Amino acid sequence: MTSAIHEGLVPGSIPVGRDAPAPARRNKIEVVELTARYGNREAITGVTLSIPARTVTAIIGPSGCGKSTLLRCLNRLHEATPGAGVSGRILLDGRDLRAEDPIVVRRRVGMVFQRPNPFPTMSVRDNVLAGFRLTGVRPRSPEEVVERALRRAALWNEVKDALDRPGTSLSGGQQQRLCIARALAVEPEVLLMDEPCSALDPVATARIEELVREVAPEVTVVMVTHNMQQAARVSERTAFLYLGRLVEVGDTATIFTRPAERLTEEYITGRFG
Amino acid sequence: MNGRAEERDPAIRRFRRRRLADRVFLVLTVASVGVVLAPLVAVVGSVVARGAAAVTPEFLVSVSRPVGEPGGGIGHALAGSALLVGSALAVAGPFGIAAGLFLAGTRRNRIAWAVRASADVLTGVPSIVVGVFAYAVLVVPLRHFSGLAGTLALAVLMWPLIARATEEVVRMVPRELSEAGLALGARNWRVALRVVVPAAFPGIGAALIGAASRAAGETAPLMFTAFGSPFLALDPTEPVAAVPLVIFNYAVSPYDDWRRQAWAAALVLCVLVLAGNLVSRSLIARRAPR
Amino acid sequence: MTRRVTSDTAFQGVLVFAGVGGLALLGGIAWVVGTMSEDAFRHVGFWRFLVGTTWDPVAGEFGAWPALLGTLLTSALALVLALPLGFAVAVFLNEVAPARLASPLSALVDLLAAVPSVIYGLWGLFVLAPAVRDHVQPALQAVLPDLPFFRGPPLGVGVLCAGVLLAVMVLPVVTSVAREVLRALPDSFREAALALGATRFEVVRRVLFPAARSGLLGAGVLGLGRALGETMAVTMVIGNRHDVPDSLFAPGYTLAAVIANEFSEAFSPLYLSALAGLAAVLMGTTLILNAGARLLVLHARGRWS
Ligand SMILES: Nc1ncnc2c1ncn2[C@@H]1O[C@H](COP(=O)(O)OP(=O)(O)OP(=O)(O)O)[C@@H](O)[C@H]1O
Ligand SMILES: [Mg+2]
Numbered sequence: 024m025t026s027a028i029h030e031g032l033v034p035g036s037i038p039v040g041r042d043a044p045a046p047a048r049r050n051k052i053e054v055v056e057l058t059a060r061y062g063n064r065e066a067i068t069g070v071t072l073s074i075p076a077r078t079v080t081a082i083i084g085p086s087g088c089g090k091s092t093l094l095r096c097l098n099r100l101h102e103a104t105p106g107a108g109v110s111g112r113i114l115l116d117g118r119d120l121r122a123e124d125p126i127v128v129r130r131r132v133g134m135v136f137q138r139p140n141p142f143p144t145m146s147v148r149d150n151v152l153a154g155f156r157l158t159g160v161r162p163r164s165p166e167e168v169v170e171r172a173l174r175r176a177a178l179w180n181e182v183k184d185a186l187d188r189p190g191t192s193l194s195g196g197q198q199q200r201l202c203i204a205r206a207l208a209v210e211p212e213v214l215l216m217d218e219p220c221s222a223l224d225p226v227a228t229a230r231i232e233e234l235v236r237e238v239a240p241e242v243t244v245v246m247v248t249h250n251m252q253q254a255a256r257v258s259e260r261t262a263f264l265y266l267g268r269l270v271e272v273g274d275t276a277t278i279f280t281r282p283a284e285r286l287t288e289e290y291i292t293g294r295f296g
Numbered sequence: 297m298n299g300r301a302e303e304r305d306p307a308i309r310r311f312r313r314r315r316l317a318d319r320v321f322l323v324l325t326v327a328s329v330g331v332v333l334a335p336l337v338a339v340v341g342s343v344v345a346r347g348a349a350a351v352t353p354e355f356l357v358s359v360s361r362p363v364g365e366p367g368g369g370i371g372h373a374l375a376g377s378a379l380l381v382g383s384a385l386a387v388a389g390p391f392g393i394a395a396g397l398f399l400a401g402t403r404r405n406r407i408a409w410a411v412r413a414s415a416d417v418l419t420g421v422p423s424i425v426v427g428v429f430a431y432a433v434l435v436v437p438l439r440h441f442s443g444l445a446g447t448l449a450l451a452v453l454m455w456p457l458i459a460r461a462t463e464e465v466v467r468m469v470p471r472e473l474s475e476a477g478l479a480l481g482a483r484n485w486r487v488a489l490r491v492v493v494p495a496a497f498p499g500i501g502a503a504l505i506g507a508a509s510r511a512a513g514e515t516a517p518l519m520f521t522a523f524g525s526p527f528l529a530l531d532p533t534e535p536v537a538a539v540p541l542v543i544f545n546y547a548v549s550p551y552d553d554w555r556r557q558a559w560a561a562a563l564v565l566c567v568l569v570l571a572g573n574l575v576s577r578s579l580i581a582r583r584a585p586r
Numbered sequence: 587m588t589r590r591v592t593s594d595t596a597f598q599g600v601l602v603f604a605g606v607g608g609l610a611l612l613g614g615i616a617w618v619v620g621t622m623s624e625d626a627f628r629h630v631g632f633w634r635f636l637v638g639t640t641w642d643p644v645a646g647e648f649g650a651w652p653a654l655l656g657t658l659l660t661s662a663l664a665l666v667l668a669l670p671l672g673f674a675v676a677v678f679l680n681e682v683a684p685a686r687l688a689s690p691l692s693a694l695v696d697l698l699a700a701v702p703s704v705i706y707g708l709w710g711l712f713v714l715a716p717a718v719r720d721h722v723q724p725a726l727q728a729v730l731p732d733l734p735f736f737r738g739p740p741l742g743v744g745v746l747c748a749g750v751l752l753a754v755m756v757l758p759v760v761t762s763v764a765r766e767v768l769r770a771l772p773d774s775f776r777e778a779a780l781a782l783g784a785t786r787f788e789v790v791r792r793v794l795f796p797a798a799r800s801g802l803l804g805a806g807v808l809g810l811g812r813a814l815g816e817t818m819a820v821t822m823v824i825g826n827r828h829d830v831p832d833s834l835f836a837p838g839y840t841l842a843a844v845i846a847n848e849f850s851e852a853f854s855p856l857y858l859s860a861l862a863g864l865a866a867v868l869m870g871t872t873l874i875l876n877a878g879a880r881l882l883v884l885h886a887r888g889r890w891s
Pocket of ligand 2: 090
């Protein structure tokens with residue numbers, strides 16, 4: 024199997040979670056007292072949260088509650104925003120994210136955005152290989168990487184004859200799966216998804232939910248969603264964020280049937296406001 | 297961790313190389329800013345250093361003296377420049393503002409497109425060519441160089457600047473404002489002149505000042521229109537002096553005293569033009585937050 | 587009711603007139619310069635006018651080639667220097683610097699464009715040219731003694747000096763257009779690349795620059811248009827000689843400089859017409875370049891919205 028470490032994407036000294044022997048529910052990510060700011064405004068405050076390895080964790084909450092911000096802290100993309108600041112700690116496999124170069128972190132923690140954003144100057148193939156191309160790495164067998172990533176993103180059959188077309192020539196749902204393939208191609212350990220289906224129709228949404236469930240045994244997925252049915256359908260764990268604070272986190276089934284907090288119950292039953 | 301082993305790991309080497317490239321990139325971009333700003337500092341520094349001593353009140357008000365006679369100044373050129381730029385502004389200002397209003401009010405329209413394009417293209421026409429135009433239109437029929445021709449050349453250069461800047465600031469006036477005026481039953485033109493133009497006024501003022509300070513520094517189009525004059529000549533049908541012409545003529549002259557005066561005149565021009573530029577800029581900045 | 591229509595129509599008429607007046611102005615300039623130069627083109631022949639190497643007004647010979655070549659050489663030199671610098675500054679201001687630093691710095695860069703051309707000329711003549719003569723040229727000749735385009739006596743004024751000065755003058759244009767083009771690229775490109783583990787350098791080089799290619803080309807062309815038509819500064823440092831320059835340090839001429847120096851002294855109608863011919867060539871070239879550049883930038887700006 025091709026792995027990031029063998030392609031020379033990340034220094035070998037870093038333990039790769041997938042290859043390490045792990046107890047049934049080891050935590051891939053630990054968020055400890057995390058506070059994130061835009062200028063002086065706190066977008067999330069004192070969030071402490073564990074994300075178990077090889078599961079799908081959903082983050083839900085009303086608009087503006089800080090879901091995207093939390094997610095963007097997990098791959099240190101938040102700090103690329105002008106004026107942004109963070110305090111608190113995030114541990115990836117027990118190691119503080121800040122101890123690593125952000126470019127290494129972002130290799131290990133892939134991301135899919137709300138709106139499909141394939142690179143317009145690149146073909147479908149080059150988009151899948153973008154993680155390599157951007158960083159000047161030559162994968163040993165690019166064709167294999169492309170096929171494997173596109174298969175995992177459930178896109179291979181649709182585009183295998185159109186690999187040289189511009190990535191932007193695909194439909195919206197295909198573009199989003201292309202972005203997923205792009206993120207998966209570098210074999211990340213974690214995949215962050217920020218409302219990946221919000222710009223898509225129900226059929227495209229269903230395909231993406233399906234593929235998320237399929238990659239989950241290999242990759243730890245953290246998915247922000249506005250859609251509670253979606254959280255219930257794809258995730259094993261659910262975290263509920265409200266006004267920048269973590270209200271409750273637990274097994275999805277529990278959160279949706281017997282939430283511990285009034286706020287959570289009101290939110291999931293739609294009696295909110 | 298074993299350093300030697302790390303050296304040999306290609307992944308780590310590649311990672312280091314990428315990080316190094318990124319640092320080099322950052323250093324180079326910062327350095328490029330330094331390289332670009334160095335000439336600004338050097339030019340302004342030289343002008344101040346070489347010109348400051350000669351800028352006296354007398355220099356500002358007295359007129360040119362023949363070589364060899366002590367004293368002499370640029371009073372005639374300052375007056376001439378003021379005349380040329382002022383009258384050019386009086387022509388190009390109304391025309392430019394009207395054209396800007398036209399462009400702002402007419403979005404998708406062939407004529408508007410053509411006018412906009414021609415304003416942009418006109419901005420790119422070399423100013424010396426505009427000088428040739430003014431020469432043909434006003435110097436040839438009148439049979440001699442004149443302030444009138446210089447005014448025409450400067451006005452042609454200012455018009456597109458004013459038109460495009462006016463269009464931009466008028467576009468930013470909220471639609472509700474003009475609709476409020478129209479809802480009171482006011483006519484279009486009253487709303488335009490009483491509501492829209494005043495609302496956009498700081499921006500339009502900035503455009504006028506910016507265009508005037510640009511024109512004040514123009515030399516090439518005046519060389520064979522206003523031509524220059526050693527006297528305090530304010531008759532627009534006669535050759536008229538201008539500060540940039542004085543700088544050029546004195547700079548390429550063989551006399552040390554004139555060259556010294558060229559630097560002094562350059563300092564005066566620099567102060568005027570940069571002050572105009574800064575005022576224009578601050579007017580724009582003040583409008584921006586709204 | 588009728589009056590309302592009339593006064594508003596009249597007002598609109600004034601506005602249209604002002605706008606169309608500008609359009610007519612452009613046409614008028616082209617027409618006037620064209621008619622003026624007709625004589626020379628007819629007398630000398632258009633192609634011979636362009637490629638002739640002798641400029642001898644007394645003998646009635648008018649070859650624009652030395653000035654044309656000088657214009658192209660100095661402008662090319664200016665672009666070679668200004669493009670990388672301008673792009674680097676645009677990248678710094680847009681992609682690297684925090685906003686607090688970027689806006690005062692970009693105001694300073696814009697100030698470069700506000701300094702009048704004649705002041706650059708003055709500085710070029712008395713500061714830059716002596717520096718080229720005493721330091722740059724000896725140093726270059728010492729390092730690379732045998733290159734033909736580094737030959738020649740140290741005069742200071744010449745092609746190199748003019749090119750460097752032009753570079754300074756076109757830098758603000760290149761920088762501000764390049765910034766505009768970079769600003770038009772959506773943040774999603776940057777984020778997508780960063781999220782894949784790209785460094786900032788890799789984001790710029792492999793995502794932003796490829797996506798901004800046509801706009802950056804436009805920035806270059808716009809800078810070129812500015813450099814070709816720049817008059818005073820070049821006139822003061824080019825050396826003013828109707829020769830095809832055989833070295834970077836050789837004196838030469840440019841179209842605009844010839845017009846500036848000789849127009850008011852032209853002693854015959856044909857001479858004047860030949861100078862107008864230079865203006866026509868200059869105007870034609872800059873018109874085409876500017877129109878092309880604006881299309882490129884417009885295209886680049888509209889593309890990602
Ligand atoms: N770039 C930014 N600059 C300043 N404030 C920001 C920025 N991005 C987000 N915010 C603020 O931070 C808070 C949290 O934003 P965030 O995008 O994380 O919310 P969200 O839960 O993802 O919302 P949504 O469901 O609408 O995507 C919001 O109040 C928002 O206004
Ligand atoms: Mg969000």
